[in-house]
Amino acid sequence: MNVDPSLQAYVGRLFAPLRTTPAGEVPGPGALSSALADLDPKQKTRKTVNVTPAVAKMFSTAAINMWSRAVHSFLISSALSGVSPIWASVSGYYSSHYSVRAIAHALGYFQVFRIKKLVRLEYQGGRFVGTFDPKTGKDREHQLYWRVVKDNPQFASDPFFTLNTSGAAQSDASHRERANYADHLPQLPVFNPLARSEIIAQIEKISSIRFDTPPIPDTEGFPEVESVQVMAYHRLVTFRELLDEVLSPQHRFWGVHRDPPWARDFLDYQMISGAALEDAGQ
Numbered sequence: 001m002n003v004d005p006s007l008q009a010y011v012g013r014l015f016a017p018l019r020t021t022p023a024g025e026v027p028g029p030g031a032l033s034s035a036l037a038d039l040d041p042k043q044k045t046r047k048t049v050n051v052t053p054a055v056a057k058m059f060s061t062a063a064i065n066m067w068s069r070a071v072h073s074f075l076i077s078s079a080l081s082g083v084s085p086i087w088a089s090v091s092g093y094y095s096s097h098y099s100v101r102a103i104a105h106a107l108g109y110f111q112v113f114r115i116k117k118l119v120r121l122e123y124q125g126g127r128f129v130g131t132f133d134p135k136t137g138k139d140r141e142h143q144l145y146w147r148v149v150k151d152n153p154q155f156a157s158d159p160f161f162t163l164n165t166s167g168a169a170q171s172d173a174s175h176r177e178r179a180n181y182a183d184h185l186p187q188l189p190v191f192n193p194l195a196r197s198e199i200i201a202q203i204e205k206i207s208s209i210r211f212d213t214p215p216i217p218d219t220e221g222f223p224e225v226e227s228v229q230v231m232a233y234h235r236l237v238t239f240r241e242l243l244d245e246v247l248s249p250q251h252r253f254w255g256v257h258r259d260p261p262w263a264r265d266f267l268d269y270q271m272i273s274g275a276a277l278e279d280a281g282q
Helices: 005-020 031-039 053-079 085-106 140-152 172-181 196-208 225-247 275-279
Strands: 047-051 107-114 117-122 126-133
Touching: 005 053, 005 085, 005 117, 005 225, 031 053, 031 126, 053 126, 053 196, 053 225, 085 107, 085 126, 085 172, 085 225, 107 140, 126 140, 140 275, 172 225, 196 225
Parallel strands: none
Antiparallel strands: 047 126, 107 117, 117 126
């Protein structure tokens, strides 16, 4: 994976404290959002404040934790293939969203819902500073995180990373909305859970599909579960490859979390792309 030098420098600096952090030393639920809320300058306009190393460090652990959710959601989606097209689609979409959000946190972005602000963490003058921007009407969580990732030079031309566009025919978001909100969906199949071997076979199939352009799910073709899963799989592998490239698999903290034991029997994180994507550096 070719990582943009500025991104490599930023992520390397942000994750540096984890080199001496035991793998089991993870902040409690809501720790980062609470810490950022305590730093809130309580202004209705943009304001930049100093961020302590302890708070900055939580952006990196939040990114890794969010990626773990992406992996778990992907396993759930795979287990529901052919069993529940609705929940296979929804959990597959959320796997994608968690991967995108994980990347956004690694880029230094975090939306704090309770104070309705977006925080951008930057490294300036030998220290981390956080810029607090009030949310606007356009800053719904899913659209916001997907947009900040797509705006980054590393992902701007990556066809697997798109804007979260509601209402478009070909769109992860629209496909999820069809699953959640449309009336008169196709008749549901008999609930017959997949065996462990069938789940592994489904994941192997998803990881080995070759194509020239990303199969963004088409809402009119709902349920396109396989397309949802292919997009989710490539996004979660991209996050893993990014940290592997910047930190290396031998990194003390990441080296443990990059291979969750509960997913080890199902995922090998291999990825095959078509010629067009390979030419684009994917």
